[in-house]
Amino acid sequence: MPDYDYYKEALKNVTKPCAFLNLDVLAENIHDITGKSNNKKIRIASKSIRSVAVLKTILNASPVFQGIMCFTADEAVYLNGHGFDDLLIAYPVWDTYHLKQIAKLRRDNHIITVMIDSIEHIDRLEKAAKAEHCTFLVCIDIDLSSDFFGLHFGVHRSPIKTLEHAMAIINRATGSNYLQIDGVMGYEAQIAGVTDNDPNQKAKNNVIRFLKRKSSAELIKKRDMIIKAIKRKGISLRFVNGGGTGSLHQTSRETEVTEVTVGSGFFNPGLFDYYQAFKRQPAVGFAIEITRIPTSHIYTCSGGGYIASGATGHDKQPHVYLPEGAKLIANEGAGEVQTPIYYAGKIQLTHGDPIIMRHSKAGELCERFHYLHLIQNGRIIGKYTTYRGDNQCFL
């Protein structure tokens, strides 16, 4: 396992702060993920990667990988321009300009699929398709959250919560001359995106594991029932998408699911250490440099304040990775332009030495850096641009 000296040596000639991608670890993570796919396809969640070159590296690594789950229309169009096809935009598109862009690709027969969950979405797409002389491929997003004891366990996204509601949307879409049903998606965020092995919250882990078991039983039944009902109507679906990194091991076992989405598992950011079902090494991280030593055991570095999105908490701060035992200081955290690190271990740290950090989430780090410096066998062998490095900013 790469240690502090490994990264210090590998990154010694790279200007800090810098982000890196360890290609050897990425290969291990890809291997582990394909091994858990249970003969299902894996769609890559681009929001958790945010680099064209990395997306291509993963897609080319195995035939198990098929298609990209995009996060905006602009991004899907951008990826199409780089030769990607089978682009599923996982979140509804409303903007007229964006719908026009997608229509243009649809007229050229590209596989670019938009998400719907309501009659309002269907009306909007029909109007745009009529004006732009195209048909849209649509995917229906079904809600797979659970409500237990007055607690909402899951996310607030699709209003489609019942079989009847799903069939009403399906019937309306099948009756349209402007839409073609391409697939169904259900994202069980409460399983895939909720940590259940956080060492800082041992009692809560048990509650979450209990809720996950209960919710899984419910959602598996619900997805199965809805997909079977759609099939009984004679509608053929190109794909049934589910899951994420945190649920790959179980979503890939569902008979009606044809593909599972995975994004974060490739980089394995800080938050993904806290799952019971898998253990992976971090393939991506960043290095900040010690620029001042205000007192003994405190090493203040330039940069570092890259906080992750979502409900805020200690777990959304960057994680100090190496040297082992180094940590953030509660009063200051990771700062806007400087980050003090507490370290009282055996390694002699001095000005100019790096502190190796990890972002809490996967793709968001790439919005802070132009490049991912590529490390293989302990040496820098090149660099990949991120979306930011390509001068792109989607969300």
Ligand SMILES: Cc1ncc(COP(=O)(O)O)c(C=O)c1O
């Ligand atoms: C619709 C959808 N599917 C899948 C995922 C899983 O992505 P990851 O594997 O990066 O956790 C997400 C993440 O938020 C999502 O929104």
